[in-house]
Amino acid sequence: MSDPARRPHVVVLGGGFGGLWATRALAGAPVRVTLIDRANHHVFQPLLYQVAAASLSGPDIAAPLRHIVRRQDNVTVLLEEVQGIDVAARSVRTGAGEYEYDWLIVATGSTHAYFGDDEWAAHAPALKTLDDALAIRRRILSAFEYAEREPDPLRRAEWLSFVIIGAGPTGVELAGTLAEMAQHTLAREFRHADPRRATIHLVEAGPRVLGAMPERLSAAARRKLESMGVRVHVDSAVTEVDQTGVRMGDERIAARTSLWAAGVAASPLSTGLPAERDRAGRVKVAPDLSLPGHPEVFVVGDLAHVEQGGRLVPGMASAAKQMGSHAARIIKDRLAGGSSRAFRYRDYGSLASVSRAFAVVDLRGVEMSGFTGWLFWLFAHILFLIGFRNRFAVMWNWAWSYLTWQRNARIIVGRDREDREAAE
Amino acid sequence: MSDPARRPHVVVLGGGFGGLWATRALAGAPVRVTLIDRANHHVFQPLLYQVAAASLSGPDIAAPLRHIVRRQDNVTVLLEEVQGIDVAARSVRTGAGEYEYDWLIVATGSTHAYFGDDEWAAHAPALKTLDDALAIRRRILSAFEYAEREPDPLRRAEWLSFVIIGAGPTGVELAGTLAEMAQHTLAREFRHADPRRATIHLVEAGPRVLGAMPERLSAAARRKLESMGVRVHVDSAVTEVDQTGVRMGDERIAARTSLWAAGVAASPLSTGLPAERDRAGRVKVAPDLSLPGHPEVFVVGDLAHVEQGGRLVPGMASAAKQMGSHAARIIKDRLAGGSSRAFRYRDYGSLASVSRAFAVVDLRGVEMSGFTGWLFWLFAHILFLIGFRNRFAVMWNWAWSYLTWQRNARIIVGRDREDREAAE
Numbered sequence: 148m149s150d151p152a153r154r155p156h157v158v159v160l161g162g163g164f165g166g167l168w169a170t171r172a173l174a175g176a177p178v179r180v181t182l183i184d185r186a187n188h189h190v191f192q193p194l195l196y197q198v199a200a201a202s203l204s205g206p207d208i209a210a211p212l213r214h215i216v217r218r219q220d221n222v223t224v225l226l227e228e229v230q231g232i233d234v235a236a237r238s239v240r241t242g243a244g245e246y247e248y249d250w251l252i253v254a255t256g257s258t259h260a261y262f263g264d265d266e267w268a269a270h271a272p273a274l275k276t277l278d279d280a281l282a283i284r285r286r287i288l289s290a291f292e293y294a295e296r297e298p299d300p301l302r303r304a305e306w307l308s309f310v311i312i313g314a315g316p317t318g319v320e321l322a323g324t325l326a327e328m329a330q331h332t333l334a335r336e337f338r339h340a341d342p343r344r345a346t347i348h349l350v351e352a353g354p355r356v357l358g359a360m361p362e363r364l365s366a367a368a369r370r371k372l373e374s375m376g377v378r379v380h381v382d383s384a385v386t387e388v389d390q391t392g393v394r395m396g397d398e399r400i401a402a403r404t405s406l407w408a409a410g411v412a413a414s415p416l417s418t419g420l421p422a423e424r425d426r427a428g429r430v431k432v433a434p435d436l437s438l439p440g441h442p443e444v445f446v447v448g449d450l451a452h453v454e455q456g457g458r459l460v461p462g463m464a465s466a467a468k469q470m471g472s473h474a475a476r477i478i479k480d481r482l483a484g485g486s487s488r489a490f491r492y493r494d495y496g497s498l499a500s501v502s503r504a505f506a507v508v509d510l511r512g513v514e515m516s517g518f519t520g521w522l523f524w525l526f527a528h529i530l531f532l533i534g535f536r537n538r539f540a541v542m543w544n545w546a547w548s549y550l551t552w553q554r555n556a557r558i559i560v561g562r563d564r565e566d567r568e569a570a571e
Numbered sequence: 572m573s574d575p576a577r578r579p580h581v582v583v584l585g586g587g588f589g590g591l592w593a594t595r596a597l598a599g600a601p602v603r604v605t606l607i608d609r610a611n612h613h614v615f616q617p618l619l620y621q622v623a624a625a626s627l628s629g630p631d632i633a634a635p636l637r638h639i640v641r642r643q644d645n646v647t648v649l650l651e652e653v654q655g656i657d658v659a660a661r662s663v664r665t666g667a668g669e670y671e672y673d674w675l676i677v678a679t680g681s682t683h684a685y686f687g688d689d690e691w692a693a694h695a696p697a698l699k700t701l702d703d704a705l706a707i708r709r710r711i712l713s714a715f716e717y718a719e720r721e722p723d724p725l726r727r728a729e730w731l732s733f734v735i736i737g738a739g740p741t742g743v744e745l746a747g748t749l750a751e752m753a754q755h756t757l758a759r760e761f762r763h764a765d766p767r768r769a770t771i772h773l774v775e776a777g778p779r780v781l782g783a784m785p786e787r788l789s790a791a792a793r794r795k796l797e798s799m800g801v802r803v804h805v806d807s808a809v810t811e812v813d814q815t816g817v818r819m820g821d822e823r824i825a826a827r828t829s830l831w832a833a834g835v836a837a838s839p840l841s842t843g844l845p846a847e848r849d850r851a852g853r854v855k856v857a858p859d860l861s862l863p864g865h866p867e868v869f870v871v872g873d874l875a876h877v878e879q880g881g882r883l884v885p886g887m888a889s890a891a892k893q894m895g896s897h898a899a900r901i902i903k904d905r906l907a908g909g910s911s912r913a914f915r916y917r918d919y920g921s922l923a924s925v926s927r928a929f930a931v932v933d934l935r936g937v938e939m940s941g942f943t944g945w946l947f948w949l950f951a952h953i954l955f956l957i958g959f960r961n962r963f964a965v966m967w968n969w970a971w972s973y974l975t976w977q978r979n980a981r982i983i984v985g986r987d988r989e990d991r992e993a994a995e
Contacts (some may be wrong), residue, residue, distance in 0.1 A: 226983075540964070
């Protein structure tokens, strides 16, 4: 049809689930697409905790964005940091210059919120990117090394004490895998510090773990965690985090390693958008996911505040994919002379893996826990992993770990001491 | 037999091939062994270039030291930087305090030598550790990304130009794999910069590539490299390296990415040893590999200057392993009342992979090149990889790459721009 260079220009910000699914849904459409991300890869975020826990290597759960969309010839991928959005001028400012758009899809996701206490970030790092996962892996593995050479028993116990703040799926998964690492993987490899004496604390401000799940599953997950030695603290809001521990009101846990799996906040880029926002900074979008007053701008994924049936659509991969595809579909429809339709979220449920061979699954009607849940979890994760090769590599790594309790990625790169000193 | 805590204490510095093979050879001996390394892992260095070239992930070629020696109960592994050696006091100074020894095995290896021009290091990084490999991977992959968004054709060509300095095995292997990456792996994934137009320069001060190999194999490797588009410059000593290129006398190559695969120098730790040294800083050891005047101190691996038949024993994995085992054997013999024996190097030859399906192999009598050589290379590398799991993972990755030309680890972690800005 038309000259490709004169086709409408769709700029997609972010190569996570929202942005990538939007880009893919524009395959074959009469548009030029520019997909901008500051990383060169898409990350399968639901398995990021396994990279942090040394079970998988980074490349196992990531694929280069350019590789994923290589056959889609209306897409240009740009590795660049977005600095600002000017909706009046319809342009996006990046380190490589300005990009004008006819349509914009903002899918820059969320970042971690420390509820105003940003200095906590240095002591309790959060898990959002591959870089984060590698830094957390380094921190966890190094803690056991520090314990090994600490002669003072009290300080050694501090190095063998871990606090995970936030008991949503990521917090629960981290606590479970850390307990297994200490009890099994590392068990016999130290001479002075016994990893089996490590204590894993899971701290949650709300009344139960996995608060978004049905109570029965919450209870099952908690029982399983406790059976593995994890100490679960509910109704415990964290009031202080420093390099030697975490305080929750009157109670204090001495621990040299804290990880943050609590609040999320909208990516800072969204502050440039002229729109109403919720408390977490998410943009309140129109029913079709567009920015109110700007039908050419869509906000999708974790960044979008969308309510359905009185409930917020959750910040999950499946919701982000659905929103990305929806925005793309509307652009195609409108280019074809059609009109917008409201987004309808199809809720397939949620799931969390507590340990090897134990997961909880809520399919909105069907609930599973234990081994059955874990088989379902396994199947779902393998199925949704991007790229055949990664799927196979992950399967192999899991099978190996399952049989041997070993983890393939117990490699420290970078210097943990520098991270910790920078935090002081 | 005796109280384990009162057994003679052997301190091993370095968990590379020399130190690890020494440690393993002390299994069952009536000694306590402390193995100190600043990394938590042993790296299979011969495949480090494949991590840099995004074919393998770090954990594929590395295994935690503690895991390797977990069943050897006379060994304690310590993750620590060694700060100095005091041979008079028989002690080693580390960040975690002093360690006294009865026997010392120094296996801290080599580092890269920039022939006095240390500022070159920032512009032409070298490949020695996993951290180096990840930084080089980031640099290579980022160069193609910068090229993609560079509008000026001259500057774009600079981003697509790569110089590898030094045509020993590492330089040849890097040049070959980089050419393949540009010609095949990345070929169709960019819209503005065509990776197939990348130029790979291999610069060597000596008269031929793979100078330590027989001339016939050198020539075969060179022909193969040139058939892949690599520009080979021999008799070309580098006189200047900066962020925009490399100068060799009157000639200059404009290139935004330079990699160093040339000189090596002994690890700086060796300067604390009271001994004669060669020009590269290697310690001239006694025939039994001990430090002259200090029969309780051994120097093994790349750090040791050992001549045999008038030739220097090369800085290769197999030589380091043999030296490590030899030092351990002498300690055991002497504890049993025996005497020292001279080290005899068994030269099994050397090999280098030029491209997929093409390697050159010199078995000191039998020479192979091309596909046969590559099959031998493949077999030897799989065989010698530490740990069954890694072997399988590497095999799988190779098979996959071989069939698809894809690479599994094309993931940029960290920020290349920060590396480059720090260099300016």
